[in-house]
Amino acid sequence: MFRDLTDSLTESFHSDVSMASPKRHTTESLMALDAVQLHDEIAELKRKIEQANHRLVRVVRQRAFYRAKQNTKCAVLSAILMAISPKTSADSKLRFSLEPPTIHDGVEEWKRAMRIMARLPGGIPNIFRNKLWSTLGELHVLSAGLDWEQICRSAFSEHVQPEDIEIHSQILKDLHRTGWSEFDDEKKLKQVLLAYARYNKEIGYCQGFNVIAALILQVVDYRTDIALKVMIFLIEHVLPRGYFDQSLKALSVDMTVMKDLMLQRVPNTIEHLEHLKNTSGNEYEPPLPNIFSMHWFLTLFATCLPRDCVLRLWDALMLQGSEVLLRTAIALWSKMSRFGKILRTSTADEFYSLMGKLCKELAEMNEEEQDHLMTVMYTMAEFPYPGLAELREKYTWNIHPLSATFKLFRKSVTDILHDDSSDGEPSCSPCESDRRAVAMGLT
Numbered sequence: 001m002f003r004d005l006t007d008s009l010t011e012s013f014h015s016d017v018s019m020a021s022p023k024r025h026t027t028e029s030l031m032a033l034d035a036v037q038l039h040d041e042i043a044e045l046k047r048k049i050e051q052a053n054h055r056l057v058r059v060v061r062q063r064a065f066y067r068a069k070q071n072t073k074c075a076v077l078s079a080i081l082m083a084i085s086p087k088t089s090a091d092s093k094l095r096f097s098l099e100p101p102t103i104h105d106g107v108e109e110w111k112r113a114m115r116i117m118a119r120l121p122g123g124i125p126n127i128f129r130n131k132l133w134s135t136l137g138e139l140h141v142l143s144a145g146l147d148w149e150q151i152c153r154s155a156f157s158e159h160v161q162p163e164d165i166e167i168h169s170q171i172l173k174d175l176h177r178t179g180w181s182e183f184d185d186e187k188k189l190k191q192v193l194l195a196y197a198r199y200n201k202e203i204g205y206c207q208g209f210n211v212i213a214a215l216i217l218q219v220v221d222y223r224t225d226i227a228l229k230v231m232i233f234l235i236e237h238v239l240p241r242g243y244f245d246q247s248l249k250a251l252s253v254d255m256t257v258m259k260d261l262m263l264q265r266v267p268n269t270i271e272h273l274e275h276l277k278n279t280s281g282n283e284y285e286p287p288l289p290n291i292f293s294m295h296w297f298l299t300l301f302a303t304c305l306p307r308d309c310v311l312r313l314w315d316a317l318m319l320q321g322s323e324v325l326l327r328t329a330i331a332l333w334s335k336m337s338r339f340g341k342i343l344r345t346s347t348a349d350e351f352y353s354l355m356g357k358l359c360k361e362l363a364e365m366n367e368e369e370q371d372h373l374m375t376v377m378y379t380m381a382e383f384p385y386p387g388l389a390e391l392r393e394k395y396t397w398n399i400h401p402l403s404a405t406f407k408l409f410r411k412s413v414t415d416i417l418h419d420d421s422s423d424g425e426p427s428c429s430p431c432e433s434d435r436r437a438v439a440m441g442l443t
Helices: 003-017 027-031 035-084 104-118 126-143 148-155 164-174 186-199 209-219 224-238 249-265 267-278 290-298 307-320 323-340 348-363 367-379 388-398 403-417 432-442
Strands: none
Touching (some): 035 104, 104 126, 104 307, 126 209, 126 224, 126 307, 148 224, 186 209, 186 224, 209 224, 209 307, 224 307, 249 267, 249 290, 249 323, 249 388, 267 323, 267 348, 290 323, 307 323, 307 367, 323 348, 323 367
């Protein structure tokens, strides 16, 4: 709806103001002119100034026209969003706009409008996404009271710090594994990854960050400072604390919570997979869903689903919170549990083999299937998910990861994220060492 307005205004502006560069005068060049030549030069300058004034007036009028047209369409969108909203008192104040208001209450209304738009078929248009993510990152910086200028000076400094050497080495190993074939700016990706590691020394660099940072860079038009801002907002505000720290404790909590939710949503599947695990004859066989769900969570589904679907999930993640990860995982297991294919597997190895095919189908979902996945994710329960906060708190206190075990677990995570198969896709058939490490880390 707005793309035609934006493109038309931009093209009109460029066509009106694109002029040949004015001739530069110096004292020496003017002194070399006689009176007649100076008079002609003055007349030419007056003519050009008059032309520029006419262009400026035309552009300002066009801008006012397109802005009025844009406001009209925003009003139409606001009416549509209110019509499909749950009709709460808050929804009666919905006002859609490209730019969020500056006051706090206005920002919440703007977010609410974006949440409703995200649930529509097709989700938030690409033309809005850059502004949405950038604004959410900026709002976090302001609310957290961060000195952004100082952070950027330190994080993007060209001065090499002692701890940079090891981090830089780790980043270089992962740099080409973004999961996005169209990504082509490794220099800026390296800058953002190093900047975040400098900013958050507690976490530093974690495998999987390359995939996350690459997608953020693409959405924000490769602006490194904005990408860092969004990354900080996503990792430190949206996701549970400790999702990417050295213990991976928050990840292990969500894996355990997911099992409880699967027992509610797909009990036959989880009970069958538990049976396959117990009868596998492998002392270290992990819970069978864990390797796949672990990969989903650590990359925020970035390498497992079609790109457009990932973008819509990240919109929801930033607007609705981290429970979107668990909702999506449950929706995917529900989708894969249909038609009884999983229930017909008779061994763990047969299950892993089937998952290779099912994961490929997930990565190739069409637009209708993506819309259905988003609908299931949104409608499986109200927001926030009833009882989810209590489950997370319960398992946070019950899980105490051992450092030695989790070093092995983290190595398994690294191997899964960095598996270089011939077709460039992660393998869905974990090796024995991976299964043993996950079993020790998450059981």
